[in-house]
Amino acid sequence: MPYRVHCMVCAGTGCVSNRSLDVRDALEKELRKRGLEHEVQIVTTGCNGFCAVGPLMVVQPDGIFYQQLTTKDVPQLVEEHFVKGRPVQRLMYTPPEAPAPIPKMSDIPFFKHQRLIALRNRGLVDPEKIEDYIARDGYQALVKALTQMTPDEIIEEITRAGLRGRGGAGFPTGVKWRKVREARGEPKYIICNGDEGDPGAFMDRSIFESDPHSVIEGMLIGARAIGARYGVVYIRNEYPLALERIQIAIQQAREYGLLGENILDSGLDFDISVTRGAGAFVCGEETALIASVEGRLGDPRARPPYPAESGLWGKPTCINNVETWANVPPIILNGWEWYSQIGTERSKGTKVFSLVGKVRNTGLVEVPMGITLRQLIYDIGGGIPGDKKFKAVQTGGPSGGCIPAGMMDQPIEYVAPDGKHEARDYLDLPIDYESLTEVGSMMGSGGLVVMDEDTCMVDVARFFLAFTQDESCGACAPCREGTKLMLDILTRITQGHGTMDDLRALEEIGWVVKQTSLCGLGKTAPNPVLTTLKYFRDEYIAHIEAHKCPAHVCRELNTYRIDPVICVERGHGCGVCRRECPEKAIFGEKNQPHRIDTTKCKKCGVCVDVCHFNAVIVE
Amino acid sequence: MITVNINGVERQVPEGTTILQAARALDVSIPTLCYHPWLKPFGACRICTVQVQRPRGYELLTACNTPCEEGMVIRTDTDNVRQARRVVLELMLARWPNVPVLQQLAAELGVEKPRFRSEFCDEDPEACILCLRCVRICEEVVGASAIGYEDRGIKRRVVTPFNRESEACVACGACAQVCLTHHIKFEPEDYRGKPPEFLLGPNTAIFIPTPQAVPKVPRIDPEACIHFKTNGCQKCVEVCEAKAVNHEMTDQEIEIEVGQILLATGYELFDASVMSQYGYGRLDNVYSALDIERMLNATGPTGGRVLLKNGQPPRAVAIIHCVGSRDENYQRYCSRVCCMYALKFAHLIKERCPEAEVYDFYIDMRAFGKGYEEFYSRVLHEGTNVIRGKVAEVVQAGWSKQDEGTLLVRCEDTLIGRFREIPVDMVILCNAIVPQRDAERVARLFGLSRSPDGFFLERHPKLDPVATSTDGLFVAGCAQGPKDIPDSVAQASAAAARMLATIAKGVVEIDPVRAEINEEFCSGCRVCNALCPYSAIEYLADKNVSRVNSALCKGCGTCVAACPAGAITGYGFNDRQIQAELEGLLAVR
Amino acid sequence: MSKPKLALYWAASCGGCEITVLDIEEKILDVAAFFDIVFWPCAMDFKYKDVEAMEDGSIDLCLFNGAIRTSENEAIARLLRRKSKILVAFGSCACDGCIPGLANLTTREEILDWVYRGSPSTINENGVRPQPKVRVPEGELEIPEFYEEVRTLAQVVPVDYFMPGCPPQPPQIVKVMTAIMTGAQLPPPGSVIGAGDKTCCDECGRTRQEKRVKRFYRPWELVPDPDQCLLDQGIICLGPATRSGCGALCVKANMPCRGCYGPPPNVTDQGAKMISALASVIDSQDPEEIQRILDQIPDPAGTFYRFSVPASLLHRRRSAPAA
């Protein structure tokens, strides 16, 4: 007797850490108690992307979206929805200013504006069952590629579709495949780069967790096109669940004869092995990744020769990002015309962004190229929480840059499709490779960090540079020394000892590191600093001359003062701050206004936290 | 071939040439640090940055490892290039301000004062600037891969595995040689236990042993040469225009058919340490004659200066004659040469250390040669003290500070009939000349007998001193007995003359009286083989008979008498002739 | 035409040579067929008068083995010489004197004294000795006279051919017989037949080194190495001074050759040659040490002249033994 209801419980890392599996178990127990286990099927799916409101569940076929479930809600849910057929309002998602909850998942703004290609099966399949994937036209594209298309036709399809590398550089995938196919040397290799070293980026993880088979099918099609014999999935060791799921998927693909010798008796011999990254960010760079797979120290090497001619074990190798591989099956299945309608003139298809930072709906979104920042942050992201003012957005992780939002009064350049420059507000900047590179940022893996007025741009620049400096392999002098020196300067500025010369030094060193570094890490490490310098120079100057941090993030520059009026009227001089202050720098009697002795004050900020009445003013 | 444009000059270069190579071909100077002609380009320092025109502007690339492409336009002198090199250099100076190679480059590129100072700043002028030339040469050329680097980013350091002495290191010194800042030192003293005097020049594996080496050509020391250890390197092969270096050469044994052999195998020096009373090998500053000969040599370890072990010149020197010669329990014969070279030492030491006191202990001063006696009296006039008496023993002086290190020579001065003990700083022993250690084996090899003193036996001490009992075998020099250079030279020329005489004659006369084996009756019992003192009878295993080499046979007839089968006839004295003589002698009553 | 006449006689010897003739197995039938055996006292009953009745020279071939010890031996030797065309000294006794010849190292008196008095097993209180003539009741008995010395056949009568060996080996006999029967050209009279010109070493086949002997061993003192020359191992082997022909039988049985085939062609005195060879290979230059080594040869004369005392230059010991 087929199931009448399917509960798609999200089992992405985010929801699982919020104990979504306990909710599933409770649901299962409850259904068995009610004898409904044969009517209601529970499916644990991959991550749906809306991590802010996890653990979440979608009840199919009517697509009801429940969020922030706890085991306590389960009895009511089963009783109301599954027995009586009435969805539970309380558990639905209600956008901030909206009057009522939105029952249907497709109506929720977070999901409505998205366009799913790489994440087409998320939430709809159990990633650990190949049957689910096949049910969703899984491996149809492979059959089409193996039986009806020649390798050249496959490459032609991908090229015409305009697919570009989702790893960050945006190199046209078709061109890369053709170069590797024509390169001399056997056997050929293809690699799925799942290193994803950017802090705050988790697109590849969720693709692995929610739909590993799409990656495998993409690689198989790629193998057919390029004539590769072996595939390697290079995945971060810090993604245990993703690692487990891709291994299960590979095992199942082998059992179904989709990997190994003479796949689907098409003559294609291809198998995939999994290599775990050792946690070095630099191993995201292709030559460093190859060194790591070969068991050598993960240092990048000079190019040429490019991996296409001499890569893994010196043989021609094609390296593509996880998301790139995931995009291949739909293109082959639906044809390049369908794909090239999505996105902008020069950046086709969709991009998965991890929306993090000061935005209400943090999570993973897949949006068509050309969407504007405003749509992304406000329509999908739900705006800035705590009605703080939107300040800037950081794209491309530590290799990317910061794009200011508040420069309304100044015309901002934008390269329109016809190549003309138009003054547009950055927020309406259509996001695609060229537009982001123009403004000094970089598409990168797709990390999008929203920052509000409480973010100190100097501190953000220092944070990202500290990351790349620490991750620098140290082989070439500019990156090794340059990043360290820039970090020292930034640290001095955040401590209030900066000078104006430091700014010129930052730019000079930044320029040299960007121009002369050996690999991508060095070439892009200065971006966060250079872009913040370009758009938020005033903040730097404030730090240097006024010795003040406008966002009060750099503690050494803050001075703490107690507002006597609030302290007495509302706080009646309660003295909490006096007690808690570790340096004993606060004096005052009951019902008397308290005072901070700035000489003793270590600017630790404890008083601000403990004062219930916000009497402490930070300048 | 592909065409490239460097600083406006068109140039055809073969496929795969790097920009640096092309530039150097056009003698356009590009600074380099981590580049080394022997090593694969690495691109660590980025100093060799040049500007390459790109459709969308320009790109700064490193010249050392970027291959030229068709139609590439390269500029090496633009502002960007200068700015990039200057700042990269400033970054390195921030970390290593006092490294000479960087300072010199800074002067070239016009960097007055480094503006930055890194938190990890290292003031050491010999700091490691992580150019990794050492690691690369050890890996690519030497093939030992003994050093590498650890950690990452600013903390990256060149180390041996686990910071312990690496067994893979073949102590070849290549890393020290290519290190830009001499951060890696190379201490030859304690390395490989080579005797100190060999550690004069650079300790490369291919070297000329000493300035007077004969032949004066470099040779390879198999223990030091990397090629024999890791099958790598062979840089010497590459650089030698004459292509004269060949690692496969080994000792070859070549066989030459010769008619005559001159044995001039020389002598060995008696091991004085056997006479423990003299303390050779036990006490400091007790040297044998050959040690002093080496020390006095201008190319010797001390450059000809007479020095004690502590480097000071000696105040008093004792020279002891007849160490092991004219001695009941060692060599009974006199070694003939010691007296004269002892006097030579006395003279040279007086000359080199004028204020030193020289004592010469002798039994009989044998100045027998031409001009020898005159030299002896001259040495006496120069103030050498000669003491007639065999030295009993040499002992370390007392333990008081000022005596520390002096030696006491105890002997009985037979001229004044009193026991004497003379303090000296240095003792020179005149060791006896003894036959070569393998004299027994060589003698048997040539079927040569030895006189009781172990030297080779000449045919006749007076009448035929250079020939031996076997024709064609001659002996000359100390192999036949101790003698000095004039005598050795005389003997050598005598032997040469004798050999040339035979060669000149072209024919070897053999006297008619000799033996011959009739192979019809000989059954190869080999009784005769061992008899012949001239080993003239050889056994032919295949025909199972013996045969007499008529050139060697002297006709003594011993084998004729001994042959049980009567198969050997001795011409001139055969059995029937002798029988007839007997019958004649006994016919009359 | 009547068959050629063959005669064989057994003089002072052990009779082994009679047996060795039969050892040629079935070939004896060819011999019997070819020859008319007219006189073979050992095999069939012939009498002296039968031989005396023949004309001189009528016997074509006479194989005379055994030395001349008694007057009877001499008489029959002279008789057969007269009666036969070819007289062959058959075997070492006839050629060189062999073992019986060793008696020449003693005297007639010592022999008789030892046999009839001295030997431990003799009981002869009144010292009876056999006499050439003795009267007995039946009449006068005669026995041959026991000469002072032993002589070889050639020392009594001229001999046409010498066939050495103790006994001569059957293959050699076959070779000689077939040569005669087939009428092959015979070698000049007086030469040695049934043996080679080389020495026993030629047939020995052991590997030999340069001879340097430090010590002599008696055969029972060690088990010699079967591949190495016995003399190299210090065992006295007369092979080098003995004519080849026997195929080095004794040496192949790991025992030293004793010289039964007599001296090789160029050697007159086998013993002297062996003394010379053996002394030369002693590896010592010091007289005392040489004496000590020679003491290891208990009976030099007996060893070197085991088969050839009568034929030797000294022929026999001088009557008066040295003091």
Place this chain on the structure above:
Amino acid sequence: MKEQERFEPRIIGFLCNWCAYTGADLAGVSRMKSAPNVRVLRLMCSGRVDPTFVLRAFQLGADGVLVAGCHPGDCHYQEGNYKALRRTLLLKRVLRQFGIDERRLRLEWISASEGEKFARVANEFTEEIRALGPLELTAALETGPALELEEVRA
């Protein structure tokens, strides 16, 4: 015994060419008196003396045989005299067994300069043999020497 019937021994002297023979020559040149009984036979080396010659000499009627060579170590051919020494020592033992007094065979070392010694040895040896009397080795043999068929052939 009257002068002329006195037994004059016949002695064969095998002298080595380099030492003994030269020594004997020196004795003669120096006009030294020495017994004429020693009849000299020159050989290149004492090593050439074959025991067969010694036996042959006795058989041909010699009463004594003298073998004279160089002093040990002096031999012109290194070791010839040592071989003579060894052969003589063995031959003496065989002679004894043949009833011949071994003193009839004598080995002497006479160097080229010892003419006087040669003379002395010759005289001593002659008197010694005279004392021993004639050897008469083959007197008893009626048929004379063994019929040497070899001679016939040679």
